[in-house]
Amino acid sequence: MIRILCLGIAVGTAAALTPGLAAGRHFVVLAVAWIVVAVLLVTYATRRALVAKYLVPGTLLLVLFTVAPVLATVQMSTTNYGDGTRSTKEQTVARIVANSVVQAPDSPTFNLSVATTSDGEFMFFLVDRATNHAYAGNEQGLKELSQEAATVTKGFVTAAPGYTFLTPAQVNEAGPRLKEFAVPTADGAIRQRGLREAFEGRTTLRYEKPADTIVDQRTQTRYTVQRQGDREYFADSTGQRLSEQSWRASVGLENYRRAFTDSRILGGFLRIFGWTVVFAAGSVLLTFAVGLALAVMLNDPRVRGQKWYRSILLLPYAIPGFISILVWSGFFNQEFGLINSLTGLHVDWLGDPFWAKAALLLLNLWLGFPYMFLVATGALQAIPGELKEAATIDGAGGFTAFRKITLPLLLVAVGPILVASFAFNFNNFNVVELLTHGGPFTPDNPDAGATDILISYTVRLAFGAGGAQFGFAAAIATLLFVITGVLAAAQFRATRSLEEVH
Amino acid sequence: MTIRWWREVGWRHVGGLVAVIFAVVPVLYVVSAAFNPLGTVVSTDVVPTQFSLVHFRSLFEDPARPFPRWLLNTVVVCAAVTVVQVFSSAMAAYAFSRFRFRGRRSGLLTLLLIQMFPQFLAVIALFTMVTELGEALPALGLNTIAGYSLVLMGSALAQVWLIKGYFDTIPRQLDEAAVVDGASQATVFFRILLPLARPILAVTGLLAFVGVIGEFLLASIFLTDTDSKTLAVGLYGIIESDRSNNLGVFAAGALMTALPVVLLFQYLQRYIVGGLTAGSVKD
Amino acid sequence: MRSRLLALIALTALLPTAACSGGDGGKGGEENQNEAKPSASAGANAQLVIWTSEAASRAVTPIAQKFGQENGITVDVQVIAADLAATAITANQAGNGPDILTLPNDFLGGALQNGTIKPLSLGAADLNAYEKSAVASVSRNGQVWALPYGMENLVLYRNTKAAPDAPATVEELVSTGQAAVKKGTVKRALSLPVGQEGDAYHMHPFFTSAGGSLFAMDASGQYDTTKVGIGTPESIAAAKKIAALGEKGSKVLSRSIDGSNAIAQFTEGNAAYLISGPWALADIRKSKIPYDITPVPPFRGGQPAAPFLGVQAFWMLSNAKNPAFAEEFVTRAMNTPEAMTAMYEQDPRPPVRSDVLAAVSAKDADMGKLAAGAKNATLLPDFPFMAGVWPPLGQAYAIIVGGADPASTMTKTGKTIENAVRAK
CATH class of the missing domain: 1.10.3720.10 (MetI-like)
Incomplete structure (x- = not known):
């Protein structure tokens, strides 16, 4: 009886966790949870496997928290994982490009209010600090607002018909999506800086996927993937690196050879x-x-x-x-x-x-x-x-x-x-x-x-x-x-x- | 005191006293540092010269060092890991001691091998694992006592050898008789062997406890949030951040940490002496 | 059966454990890190997480809490005692790092190499209010990567009871200090941390004054890492001067003095002089030892003594969970004279915001004196390969102080360092 109850709890727990894990796409965790349940069921639901009944609890813990990390370590020993190679190539490219945003010289700084439309689209309401002109901008572009179109209080747009204004906490919450949000302008784009400020700047680097090349759009310098020492970097024709950041790769038995x-x-x-x-x-x-x-x-x-x-x-x-x-x-x-x-x-x-x-x-x-x-x-x-x-x-x-x-x-x-x-x-x-x-x-x-x-x-x-x-x-x-x-x-x-x- | 007494008994006390001095001097130094209001390395000596409770007060009043919270965390981790480790080990030890099955010898050998691998060397893999676990189930991620305890439970079978050795010395006739009387294997384990093995359970429990309470390598990586720290990583942080000034606070915390362990040791003393070896010799 | 029940309940409780997956743990963590969090947590109080050292935490905490109140969020300032930089790099990569951290400028190289930080979105031109050298120390590739707040460099603290006048040279320092020892005013002339593993940072002023250098400098005043200065004849000559101060020489330097007791030697009145930075000031003031601060003196007829200039700064992490609040805090809340003054008040070191430095120096003469110690300073290098330079150089100083042969020690160490530099 008790045994069945406990196994039931185990199955129930796993079942209860399943939707959340699946929704979060944590498939490895999900799979392991069910494997553990299966092992428990096989061991304790039958009258056989007498020895296993005593070995399973400790062995499960041992396998999950000692053996698995050891195996992962062995696997890691065939990679170049370390400082400078902690991320994947995609992450490295994304980081290098994202970090190349610079503020255009003599460009205006805006007081920013972030709002959403009823269907959840973002809109930046901006007040130019120098001229006090108010603007609204989204991914289609920037347009100046008339006096009546929005309420401006202490240099910030605080209300506009048809828009919901986000609180600071909501702006923060929307962080990952807002990172991608930019209002295109002639000199580049207007981006968020912190909670209440926006600036006009441009991304100076562009990644060209087919050529696997990063291009500096100001100088047209092309940085291609080049092997330097034991790792790859983006570097120009003279071998000058664009960034010290490399990426993770398999190196086979190189680490053992070195040892x-x-x-x-x-x-x-x-x-x-x-x-x-x-x-x-x-x-x-x-x-x-x-x-x-x-x-x-x-x-x-x-x-x-x-x-x-x-x-x-x-x-x-x-x-x-x-x-x-x-x-x-x-x-x-x-x-x-x-x-x-x-x-x-x-x-x-x-x-x-x-x-x-x-x-x-x-x-x-x-x-x-x-x-x-x-x-x-x-x-x-x-x-x-x-x-x-x-x-x-x-x-x-x-x-x-x-x-x-x-x-x-x-x-x-x-x-x-x-x-x-x-x-x-x-x-x-x-x-x-x-x-x-x-x-x-x-x-x-x-x-x-x-x-x-x-x-x-x-x-x-x-x-x-x-x-x-x-x-x-x-x-x-x-x-x-x-x-x-x-x-x-x-x-x-x-x-x-x-x-x-x- | 006769010469004979000195020859037969007295010299034993001399040896004992030398050992006592060796054992006690460093402890006295910690006590002295804990009560020395200056609390620096330079101002501390073996013999306490000044007396003040200022360091103890700072342990309980400084919000940057929530000592009571650390203590609670430590007790929870120690208790959870100790119970799981002793219980899992006892169950496995029962299987290794009482059943004959294929892979028994190699299983025991493998256990020894795996236990010899320092978990710390797999720290990067462990870190990634717990990170992932925390994303799926935040209650078990980094900066949680539960997640940290789980990692330590990887050594769930660390005490198998000691407990098995003890089980081996308990005559098999006892459990065979019970089986004849109709008891199941589970009853034999829980009702006969476990009660008889109390000394070794106490000993292995203490070993596990002492091991966990002093663990700070993994803790310093998994527990960075002030409120999730254990005593080990918290105290290590205190001394590491300012070795010059924080000796006093560190020593006070060390005393408070050691006190319950010392008391526990005194209480379980008779088990410790008996439990570790009684079995193997009787055999 | 009760025990069995307990066992099974324990197992059930452990179930989620199992969740922690096996073999490919090495990869999964990162695939998730850029995903937006499910909106389940929307509306919950956002947190701003800041990692600092213990000393900085006392200054950052009140400012951060005020910021939290103003924005209706909870702010958590966490003290990372050991290895803040490495811990942060690893945690950020796994998506578990803080939003902001405080570290000196030498974090820049390693952080860039690992993609750990993101630039301020303020240009150097927006930071006109700050000392140029401080902004430059956290700038790279046309971006400013951190908001600097305070500077730190070694100076000479002097117990004015034992040594009323500032020494013009190291030789004068030694003779005055030893005279004070003879008189019984103090027990030793100088407290300078060496330790068993050595301390290349604290030895640098003496080393440079004696003619040594870490790397050659190029025309623009930057380190030329193709020319390592360790192992050169100049460095050997400098090492000999250091050896003369060591345990087989005048015994002014000793491996027994290390980070754990150097400041205490001075504050307990045992040492006539102490070479240390602004972090020692609070202890010294508390000790009531009469003191004065002057730049580290040079050897007679030698080069100027050049300590390293470190710049403490606020860094934003690339995988911050609360990037907007982090940016708001660093580029706006901290970027004010009031906040910079508050930092100084809790953790006294010379501010790098020029107006604040001027105001603070007018009130607190020590700040001006500390800043004056940086006159000959060179910037603390941030190359990632410095991890392979500091330990062998420190060890070399330690054994030279202990009496090892300066020439062969410096030659071998120079080779080690060249290897470390060239490996990257």
């Missing part, structure tokens, strides 16, 4: 990959070592106040990460930072490649050890006491017993958590970006800093020096995805025995 052949990217990539692994593994090992040591120290019945220790040691983990990182970034200042001033050192924490890496690991230790402390405490408490006693009776010393008995059991227990922690740190963008910004840098390669990990490097390539290069960044992201995947698969194999239960 694999540009020696600077490649050189940086390998070094950074190495540090990324060291950083991720180092963070896991350090936090786990410290967390485990603390757990072993404090997880002893003779230690009083365990609960207090735990409460306080939890603090770093409970504070949202970006807050801690921003606060810590000030601590590492060489002259004024807390660390140097408390310890009396004069370490150049963020300016020296070695110390910058150390600083990152130290910060990550602070952020991560409480979690590992909890994990290790939990695991220790779960190891049966008899095992430890047996080892001790067998004559093993405290440390030997720990190493031979406790540690292996513990590692089995926390294995998956260590893998997850490695994966998290492998892509820990926040901590790098907020603490060192990837630096320090050398003049040899100002794109790849000493503490950059793959993801911070990717983001810099995407949004840094060359402006936004989304297509190229997407290619790098795709490669990054493949690398992460291979690594994860390797780890998965390594922990296979841990995972397989039955």
Whole structure:
């Protein structure tokens, strides 16, 4: 019953949305909505598909908001999408032509009132500021109004028989249609400027579609499509560009070719990959070592106040990460930072490649050890006491017993958590970006800093020096995805025995 | 204090105290900055020297920084994403733990792989998607908490691994017995497994919560309207716009953000210790 | 079954989610952007959306609200803290951008390249009331692309207790500052943000005074980007002078001073001098430190110290949802002495409307002094490729201040910058 009701609601919602979506021509959204409904129906309306009933909700979300964007990113990696190529060619042409309107020299400025006829046609009522003459104009042209034809108040036409005058909000609302509306004159056309003003100006550029050429009507210069570097522009016969704006195009595997052949990217990539692994593994090992040591120290019945220790040691983990990182970034200042001033050192924490890496690991230790402390405490408490006693009776010393008995059991227990922690740190963008910004840098390669990990490097390539290069960044992201995947698969194999239960 | 006590117990307290100092000093700095009326980097030290509530007042009185609104937004996003993530993950984990089906192993592997892909790298595609969604259904577009939450729900299956591990440790005899008694699979899941798995649900819930509350990369792109911001992007904006002067306000906001999380952690402490690993070891 | 019900309700609620479509997300957004909105929303209150930095928002908000009341619309001024320019370009392309934004003139190049902005429909002749250089800074291809409102350039702030007289040269600045440190009046001579990543903007006056340049200038006073000045012998000589002020030299410059503490060093009375712009003024006045403002001094026997001149302006976006209100606001409401004065009052920096600048300077001597600092200034360049110039140049300054070899650093950085410039 309930199941049917819920499915009914799902179908009903989709049905209710359909007319609006169809009217707005949002066909992709519409299609996806119905596909989701269909999936739900197939899964939950029948008695079969037992497994799917449990997998569908999460999988749907995963597919829509993680897999689909990833696929879109892969697709984007075959385009030149980025700064200067964000729009389509049609949009670029339209923008260039529309932006070429200039006010004719010494031409009049008018006070504007916009009105509509009963059948919704626009009419501009204009008052020349210099002469105070009133005019009415539409796409047929301009004609002067007699005194009686319209009421003029404070320099504006405020009423005319047969016309409805628009309020400012209505003028704004009509914006897109009014943009196209111009009253033709001998020198060009009268156009709207803001809400209450009109000016006489002309479009200086014209697009000739058959020739795919933009013509400057004042000089008759012809701008044709020309390839310059890796993109196309409108340029004159000498190669002078009309506009810096290019347009989006498919470039095939060019972005990948660039990633694999540009020696600077490649050189940086390998070094950074190495540090990324060291950083991720180092963070896991350090936090786990410290967390485990603390757990072993404090997880002893003779230690009083365990609960207090735990409460306080939890603090770093409970504070949202970006807050801690921003606060810590000030601590590492060489002259004024807390660390140097408390310890009396004069370490150049963020300016020296070695110390910058150390600083990152130290910060990550602070952020991560409480979690590992909890994990290790939990695991220790779960190891049966008899095992430890047996080892001790067998004559093993405290440390030997720990190493031979406790540690292996513990590692089995926390294995998956260590893998997850490695994966998290492998892509820990926040901590790098907020603490060192990837630096320090050398003049040899100002794109790849000493503490950059793959993801911070990717983001810099995407949004840094060359402006936004989304297509190229997407290619790098795709490669990054493949690398992460291979690594994860390797780890998965390594922990296979841990995972397989039955 | 005997030498023996020092050898067996005392040194443990020494280690613990060192760790406590390490953990607490940065927190003290935030507290000190929050109550320091000057609120600049230069004037702040670990030990509070002055006391004033001016930064807290500005959080609640400055209309350019509607802190209570941000707090509300954050709570809504965190709650929605956490509930959906834990629930979807628990359902999937049940399937992976209790059913044997084709593609089970590869399904688990694929999940791990996809989770390792940072969603942030697909940000341009996500932005275009949400833009389009917002044109079709304005309630889910940019600058809406709902749209932002949905994007974060892309990680709905992030907790499958942890929960599955825990389910694996709950003896199958329990649910088999129930099935023999005539219970449906759904009843087994909702009535037997979920109640038993409370510790891991609490833990994964907290993990999800902490992850969402600190998310500001996507938020800074999707939520630009002052009233739609979450605490993370709002506070980040405060410190980023004027690092020199806004440390105090930022610290005050940070304290207010961290406080509920800390309390939640304290309350759920026993679950956290037990939930993460209890299962795997008993096995 | 209750839990199951909840689950399904949750699913139902998520349905529209699904709506968010898959694979071809990359394209759809734009096809829709020029469509007129369905008239369903007609009659609803139109909104005017303005994006600004936090500092500018305090000045823009009251003016915008007054404009909203006069026109019966709601106006929303949104503070974008991080990366306003990039966020706006992306959002405008997707049809989600604001109607208006405020940014300095160096937004022009990238915005034109991306078709983000539209021209004012006012010609340069209509803006006679404004400083010519300010209008020129936002003009390109015969169009004016923004309404300028304020200028900003680096000047030298001086704690008059530590240094009663304005220094004529950098050398004098250093010796006076160090004498004050010795006396214990202050803790350091100069506060100039360098940071670990460097700051090419703040270093520029010293660099130019020492003989360096970013690009050569052509006959008409424009940047000649075919001649990059970094990596030349002059730039190496200039870098050596900067190195002499650095951590291995007189220690006047330090990477420990960065954007987060530079102004505070001065307002807390720690530094005798501060090199900063008009944005520091409010803090300095609040701190009650006795101060004076003079242009950044040159090195002894060197070139004049040339800071960059930035011009803050109002820009209209090409995909604005409310183009008429946006145009009305920028070309009429803001384009008045009253509005320009109000901008100055909330966010004090020298106005670029000449009559307002004269009136304001008569009342507020600091404005005249700030403007005087721009005498030798060169316009902040707006080329899109500057994104590939600022970071490596800043990094070079940072490591030179830290003690790296000026010659090899400048040579390598020059190559990097030439690549960045030539790539476009």
